[in-house]
Amino acid sequence: MxxxxxxxVQKLTQWFLIALLAVYTFYNLGPIFWLIISSxxxxxxxxxxxxxxxxxxxxxxYQQVFGVGAAAESxxxxxxxxxxxxxxxxxxxxxxxxxxxxxxxxxxxxRFNFTGxxxxxxxxxxxxxxxxxxxxxFYHLMFARLGLADTRTGLVLVAVFANVGLATWIxxxxxxxxxxxxEQIALVSGYTRLYAFFRLVLPMVKGGIAATAGFxxxxxxxxxxxxSILTTTKAKTLPVKISAASxxxxxxxxxxxxxxxxxIIPVLVFFYLIRKHLLMGMTFGVLGRR
Amino acid sequence: MTTPMLQxxxxxxxxxxxxxxxxxxxxxxxxxIFALLGPTGAGKSSTLLASAGLIDLDxxxxxLGGDDVTDIEPSGRDVSIVFEGFNLLPVLDVYDxxxxxxxxxxxxxxxxxxxxxxxxTAELLRIDHLLxxxxxxxxxxxxxxxxxxxxxxxxxxxxxxxxxLSALDLKLREGLRAELRQIHREHRSTMLYATHDYHGAIxxxxxxxxxxxxxxxxxxxxxxxxxxxxxxxxxxxxxSPSMAFFDAHIDEGQVxxxxxxQSFALSDFATPGTRNGKVLLGxxxxxxxxxxxxxxxxxxxxxxxxDNRGYESAVQVETEAGSFRKVLEDKSHYRQGxxxxxxxxxxxxxxxxxxxxxxxxxxxxxxx
Numbered sequence: 001m002x003x004x005x006x007x008x009v010q011k012l013t014q015w016f017l018i019a020l021l022a023v024y025t026f027y028n029l030g031p032i033f034w035l036i037i038s039s040x041x042x043x044x045x046x047x048x049x050x051x052x053x054x055x056x057x058x059x060x061x062y063q064q065v066f067g068v069g070a071a072a073e074s075x076x077x078x079x080x081x082x083x084x085x086x087x088x089x090x091x092x093x094x095x096x097x098x099x100x101x102x103x104x105x106x107x108x109x110x111r112f113n114f115t116g117x118x119x120x121x122x123x124x125x126x127x128x129x130x131x132x133x134x135x136x137x138f139y140h141l142m143f144a145r146l147g148l149a150d151t152r153t154g155l156v157l158v159a160v161f162a163n164v165g166l167a168t169w170i171x172x173x174x175x176x177x178x179x180x181x182x183e184q185i186a187l188v189s190g191y192t193r194l195y196a197f198f199r200l201v202l203p204m205v206k207g208g209i210a211a212t213a214g215f216x217x218x219x220x221x222x223x224x225x226x227x228s229i230l231t232t233t234k235a236k237t238l239p240v241k242i243s244a245a246s247x248x249x250x251x252x253x254x255x256x257x258x259x260x261x262x263x264i265i266p267v268l269v270f271f272y273l274i275r276k277h278l279l280m281g282m283t284f285g286v287l288g289r290r
Numbered sequence: 291m292t293t294p295m296l297q298x299x300x301x302x303x304x305x306x307x308x309x310x311x312x313x314x315x316x317x318x319x320x321x322x323i324f325a326l327l328g329p330t331g332a333g334k335s336s337t338l339l340a341s342a343g344l345i346d347l348d349x350x351x352x353x354l355g356g357d358d359v360t361d362i363e364p365s366g367r368d369v370s371i372v373f374e375g376f377n378l379l380p381v382l383d384v385y386d387x388x389x390x391x392x393x394x395x396x397x398x399x400x401x402x403x404x405x406x407x408x409x410x411t412a413e414l415l416r417i418d419h420l421l422x423x424x425x426x427x428x429x430x431x432x433x434x435x436x437x438x439x440x441x442x443x444x445x446x447x448x449x450x451x452x453x454x455l456s457a458l459d460l461k462l463r464e465g466l467r468a469e470l471r472q473i474h475r476e477h478r479s480t481m482l483y484a485t486h487d488y489h490g491a492i493x494x495x496x497x498x499x500x501x502x503x504x505x506x507x508x509x510x511x512x513x514x515x516x517x518x519x520x521x522x523x524x525x526x527x528x529x530s531p532s533m534a535f536f537d538a539h540i541d542e543g544q545v546x547x548x549x550x551x552q553s554f555a556l557s558d559f560a561t562p563g564t565r566n567g568k569v570l571l572g573x574x575x576x577x578x579x580x581x582x583x584x585x586x587x588x589x590x591x592x593x594x595x596x597d598n599r600g601y602e603s604a605v606q607v608e609t610e611a612g613s614f615r616k617v618l619e620d621k622s623h624y625r626q627g628x629x630x631x632x633x634x635x636x637x638x639x640x641x642x643x644x645x646x647x648x649x650x651x652x653x654x655x656x657x658x
Contacts, residue, residue: 179375179376181376184364184371185371185377185379187343187363187364187365188342188371189370189396189397190391190396190397191396192395199381
């Protein structure tokens with residue numbers, strides 16, 4: 001094969017890959033794009049066939065979702081703000097607690113040997129093995145007795161229970177990648193283990209903490225089963241609220257689409273905030289023995 | 291005798307059922323460099339970690355400067371250590387890595403004193419131009435020098451160095467070895483230096499301890515060890531080339547080696563005992579002379595390999611009872627595959643137990 005031919009083959013391969021990625025991107029982002037434009041359509045435009053591509057943006061969906069503007073007094077409005085706050089509080093507080101506990105547990109399991117360590121690790125993981133449906137009833141009874149039913153505190157606890165096991169395992173893996181000499185250097189140099197942990201080891205697993213927080217946040221944010229059973233009015237999270245969005249006039253698609261956009265935005269914000277550390281976390285293997 | 295700086299008594303340690311230390315006894319005297327020489331997995335690192343207090347011992351006692359420190363935390367032992375592998379803190383730059391211990395609660399110094407000491411140590415190790423660099427931008431050799439500087443910047447009761455030079459190339463290694471000796475001379479410091487490298491050990495150490503399989507086989511000056519290797523394993527580890535071994539047996543007062551025309555009267559050996567049967571005959575290559583074929587008292591061999599080094603050469607000789615390597619002072623006229631003859635100085639041989647490797651007896655004199 002001549003060099004020119006070789007070049008053209010390479011170019012062709014490149015274009016093929018680009019096309020493939022474009023299709024994949026469209027496959028992933030298409031529904032989100034559709035969700036966003038649907039949320040901006042009026043009811044008439046939404047059901048128009050063939051679909052309308054150019055239309056006057058109509059914010060009534062959002063107005064109804066937040067219960068403001070023209071929809072402030074409307075019966076079909078479903079004030080989403082409370083649920084949004086519930087979701088944000090439950091997800092962030094739940095994630096923070098799970099990551100803090102998981103970081104401590106992961107460090108202990110990575111660095112120390114104690115009787116029953118393997119059983120402990122298995123137990124911690126096993127809390128994720130049962131499908132939520134299997135334990136829902138018991139949670140419900142327990143929460144009712146403890147006065148945690150339909151409270152944000154209760155949902156925060158659920159988020160912590162559901163995520164702490166995973167967080168422990170992930171963080172153990174990241175700590176395993178940190179050479180034990182780090183603490184040994186500190187100990188021999190006259191420092192305490194606590195100093196070594198906070199000042200030397202933790203900075204090395206920043207990326208791991210971000211990645212763990214990312215996982216926990218997604219789980220907590222999307223959690224539906226527990227939230228739908230354990231809440232009735234006050235502490236409803238956004239996914240639960242949206243699923244119940246069918247008004248007197250049938251399913252309110254514009255509202256659902258608008259609420260869907262509202263549901264996506266905090267996740268994007270969260271990942272935007274941790275993006276730098278996240279990349280570090282995903283390439284962690286490189287950090288271990290440099 | 292003064293109290294030893296470091297005294298280890300009966301150290302035992304197992305990792306998940308595998309015995310790493312099987313009763314290590316060791317004394318390092320004040321102001322000496324003691325090299326712990328042994329192959330990989332012999333227990334060198336574990337011995338150093340135990341001295342620093344970084345592993346929990348199953349049994350045994352550690353004394354530092356006469357004090358029992360067995361139950362004292364690493365931060366209270368006042369030792370400084372270079373690890374075999376990972377040595378620097380990636381979250382700190384080179385200067386802060388070197389200054390690390392001098393800022394700790396236990397060994398704190400004023401900042402201007404730290405600055406002086408860090409600069410001086412860095413100059414000594416020729417890394418003063420790297421002080422404001424991040425550690426992950428350094429080459430392997432630079433990292434190792436920073437690690438040594440991090441250790442040497444302190445004035446602890448003793449230094450523990452675990453293969454500190456093994457990651458470096460030959461030239462750098464020789465330079466750093468000289469610098470370690472220089473620092474040792476200046477500060478009269480005590481060093482325990484673990485290595486698998488015989489040349490490195492004899493170049494730096496006042497005394498050497500041979501460790502294998504979690505036990506110290508012998509400790510002493512290199513002359514003492516040469517004069518009386520306690521074990522066949524010691525012979526295999528010491529010397530360049532190391533000791534030659536021949537399968538032999540004792541028969542009616544004579545040590546007989548198959549294929550040799552030389553035999554060795556038992557009366558030439560100190561404390562020969564009355565045993566019969568198989569023994570291992572060990573001879574330092576320096577006590578073997580290559581002779582012309584047909585000379586009296588010569589043994590036949592075959593040149594297996596010749597290694598010409600320009601001003602000298604090394605030959606490997608095969609015999610029926612074992613092979614040996616020997617350095618010849620001039621360029622070798624031997625060719626690979628040809629026959630040769632050699633003779634062993636009278637009274638220079640050692641007898642070892644072929645099973646345990648323990649020394650049975652040594653020849654009178656050694657030199658002719």
